[in-house]
Amino acid sequence: MRLPWGVVSTNEMPYGRWPSPVTPELLTEGAVGLVDVWVGEWEGVSTTVWLESRPREAGRLQLVVLGGDGGHHDLLPEGFSARSGVHEYGGGAAWVEGDVAWFVNWADQRLYRLTAGEAPVPLTPEPSERRALRYADMRLSPDRRWIVCVRESHAGDVTNEIVALRSDEPSEPVVLFAGTDFVAQPRFVGDGRLRWISWNHPNMPWNDTSLHEGRFDGETGVVDATVRLASGQSFMQPVGDMVISDRSNWWNLWRFSGDDRQPAFPQDAEMSGPAWAFGERDYVLAADGRMAWAVGGTVMVDGVGIPTAAAGFDHWTIVGSTVTAIARFSDRDASIVRFDLDDPSELRTVVPGRVLPLSDADISKAEPISFPTVTGTPAHAWYYPPANAAVHGPAQQRPPLVVMIHGGPTAHAVPFFSLAKQFWTSRGFAVVDVNHRGSTGFGREFRNLLDGQWGIVDVEDCCAAARWLAESGRVDPDRMVIRGGSAGGFTVLASLAAADVFAAGASSYGIADLAALTGDTHKFEAHYCDRLIGPWPEAHRVPGPRRHGGGAQPERDDRRCTARQGCRVRVPRVRGRGPRVPQGGNDRRLAHRRARVLSAGAAALAPGASSRL
Structure with a gap:
């Protein structure tokens, strides 16, 4: 029985068996993800326009305006969803200025113009093959006559270009810049100038990019006098003469004006994250x-x-x-x-x-922790202790632990509120969300510690986090599990194969075969493993010691190929496969099924369960 709001109970129950207000249904019902926001106009009045994802509509991304009556009004008609397929991860699928929105429609990937109360008008030509031309990262020229954006062509080999097209009527896009493997973030920066970012394989946008500038002709919509201002660092988000760069080790603001290259208010902290998707500001x-x-x-x-x-x-x-x-x-x-x-x-x-049926005492707040790794370099994590207003655990017992790993693997865990974490903590589980070596948010040098070491240092650090919490008396060492998705799912499988730390693991759409990943991924990630592990196929054949028994192991396919090491996993594991989550969105049915699996797993980990799981 739930207690009155704000009242903390002295009821004692075993960790893992606490009654929880966070039900599987609560994880998905009424959930809306905020994806982007602008200040626009509605009925002649300045107001807020935003893009939100809707799990209950199969992950549809809808443009919404805040009306003068305080109501929320949908702008996209039925059948439209503002989502880009460029780089497969999308982002930057809409832009709003005044009373006009420009957006990329998921179904056909064409760019549309939308005025409130009118039907969307396609501005880009219909390709010969459906979705063969994709657009993202739009910006309106200062005179409002042109839209510049990224175009990705899938007619044959995938190519990426920056193009310009008329903002108010259908036109054939004009190519402004091409010839590199990738382009991003075309921005008008004043005085008729346009800046943008480019990079080539095998780099990712957080490795080695170039910052370009050209003079934009507002009459013809073309760019000339193009120069490369700088390269060799990770550049992001040019605005005026400013740009984010990691040339000081940290993603900070830098001023690039003429020959002047100066940091603006430098600090040993990062103000941005890796550019997996377009549209970040x-x-x-x-x-x-x-x-x-x-x-x-x-x-x-x-x-x-x-x-x-x-x-x-x-x-x-x-x-x-x-x-x-x-x-x-x-x-x-x-x-x-x-x-x-x-x-x-x-x-x-x-x-x-949304308003949730949780009191403050029901909510577990993230605590930053750092712990030693096998090399002595500290790694980091966010620790969430069990929290429930109605019950507490026995003094002589320690809670079970759920270790979570972010995807990427070039990404990072953040201390933001998540019902998926509260699902566990409200039932009497502890959660630790690990930022292993190679995670972002701690500078370029820390980020580069993953180069050549994926499947090794991430595994070491997840195991180290769990052991450190167990040795400090915060969690039960016999009831520790690990879970992650995509690249995090790979770390789950590798951890289960490499060490006897976890009682069970759950991998959601996790990578199991690095050879298959290298040979069958999309262009954006086609050479990602060249840095994380090494060029294919040379770096994927290494000698390694046997886990059981003596003697050296003969050369074989990469020991980090978890698909070939399933026999080493001696604990229960769950592998989930399904549609990838849309950028900024989710699928309600998929999320609901995952929530039911979480509920079953929670019961199995509680004291008195019939197996170690």
Whole structure:
């Protein structure tokens, strides 16, 4: 029985068997993901427009406007979803200025213009093959006559270009830049200038990119006088003369003006993450020259930090000195907020997240931890202790542990509120979300520790995190499990094959065969493993010791190929396969099935279960 709101019970129950308000249905019902936000117009009045994902509509991404009546009004008619397929991960599928939105429709990947109350108008030609031409990352020219964006062609070999097209009527796109394997983030930066990013295989956008600039002709829609301003670092998000770069080891703001290359307010912290998707906006420049960004929940204005109630921000936009952004919190769902640069601590909610039936005592808050690895280099994680307002665990017992691993593997765990984590902690489980060596958020040098070591250092660090928590007396060493998806699923399988730390594991659409991944992935990731492991096929054949028995093991396919090591896994494991989650979205039916599996797994890990699982 649940207690009154805010009342903490003295009821004692075994960890893992606590009654929880976080049901499988709660994980999906009413869930909406905030993907992007702009300040636009509705019926002649300035207002907020945002892009949200809807699990209940099979992951559809809908443009929504906040009406003068406070109501939420859908802009896309039935059959339309604003989602791009460029790089397969998409992002940057919509752009809003004034009372007009431009968006990429998922079904055909054409670029459309939308005015409130009217039907969407396709601006790009229909290709001979459906979805063969894809678009992303749009920006409107200062005179509002042109749209520049990324185009990806799938007619034969996949090619990527920056193109321009008319913003108000159908036209044939004009190629502005081509010849590199990838392009991104074309941005008008003032004085008729356009800047953009490019890179080539085997690099990813967080390895080695180039920053370009050209002069844009507003009459013809072409670019000339193109120059490469810099290369050799990871560049992102050009705005004016500013750009994010990691040339100091950290993703900080740098000024590139003429021959001037200077950091703006340098700090040993990162203001952005890896560019897996298009459309990220992690800082703003105000009309009075001030710059603002965030490190976690601390808003930085010209280098001065102001703490806020949020744990992070994304998709910033600014009008005057007022910022609108998506705020992520540690204790509740994300919201769209507004704040002034003069006092960022005062967050004004514009679009709230859903109200959940949880008291503050039901919610486990992330605690940052660092722990030693086998090399002595510390790794990091977010630890979530069990939390439930109605019960507590026995003093002589320690909770079971769920180790979680982010995907990528070039990504990072963040301390944002997640019902998927609260599902476990509210039942009496501890959770640790690991940032192994190679994760982002800790500088380029730490990120590069994964080069050539994927399937080794990530496995070591997940095992080290679990052992460290067990040795510190926080968790039960006999009831530790591990779970992850995609690249994290690979780490799950590799951990189960390499060590006797975990009682069970769950891999969601995890990678099991690196040879198959290398030979059958899309262009964006075609050479990703060249850095993570080494060029195919040379680096995929290495000698390695046997796990059981003596003697050296003869040369064989890469020991990190978990598909070939299934016989080494001696604990229960669950492997889930299914459709990939849309960028910024989810599928309600898939999420609901996963929630039921979580519920069954929780019961199996509780004390008194019939197996070690």
